[in-house]
């Protein structure tokens with residue numbers, strides 16, 4: 001197994017979790033955290049935002065746009081400001097955004113939308129097309145940039161472990177991250193760096209996620225979930241329309257993976273557990289992936305914690 005170090009963009013830590021192993025491991029299994037909370041704005045979305053800003057500059061764009069329910073908008077604003085570009089971020093008015101202060105701090109121009117996250121994305125996509133702005137939305141014509149950015153997570157995991165893990169568990173909202181990480185492992189296998197692709201496990205909220213609900217009901221493509229219930233804990237996961245849901249479904253099926261839905265109180269419990277036993281602060285939606293450990297057999301399991309704790 002040889003993955004060249006240059007393939008790695010960020011090299012966020014891959015941490016062995018001894019206390020979780022004592023609680024959950026079967027046989028000789030090993031449990032690791034890929035902790036994305038150390039990215040500059042505290043989430044893995046920085047990987048995608050940095051690459052979008054690079055592509056925008058290469059394409060001669062000075063204005064970028066995205067709809068957000070929090071994390072991605074903050075990342076896009078941060079990297080846009082770094083190069084002197086403008087980020088126009090569409091925000092659903094009814095969200096009490098914990099990250100609003102960050103959006104303002106990084107100089108984003110905010111457009112408030114009466115409606116859902118999906119409405120905010122739709123308005124942002126239209127504004128990009130009407131005004132000639134760079135469209136950084138998931139599911140848009142530039143979504144392959146997201147897949148590319150998140151594929152680096154696979155390179156980094158494979159590089160550090162020396163072999164592919166047995167499973168990788170990730171939180172799922174739009175499904176973009178899971179599809180990108182799977183793409184990275186598949187690419188490594190196609191190039192002969194690794195011999196197998198890990199099983200992908202998608203974890204989401206019980207309160208509605210189009211990609212995971214469709215997967216669990218045996219569908220081949222993602223259909224909208226009619227009723228969702230947002231809370232401040234499940235916000236990064238709840239999704240009426242998972243914009244990259246079809247790609248996530250393919251990744252789950254091709255990898256022989258699985259999916260599960262987690263209630264808020266369980267996410268919160270896992271977040272507390274990680275703080276108390278392992279000393280890492282993880283947003284409840286990200287901590288939800290710990291639940292996957294209950295159904296895993298022996299092997300090497302990587303939990304991707306996409307975001308550090310940023311709730312008040």
Ligand SMILES: N[C@@H](CCOP(=O)(O)O)C(=O)O
Pocket residue numbers: 043045071072171172173174175176177178236237286306307
């Ligand atoms: N949106 C979540 C994690 C899931 O990512 P997605 O690519 O499936 O939307 C977050 O912000 O952490």
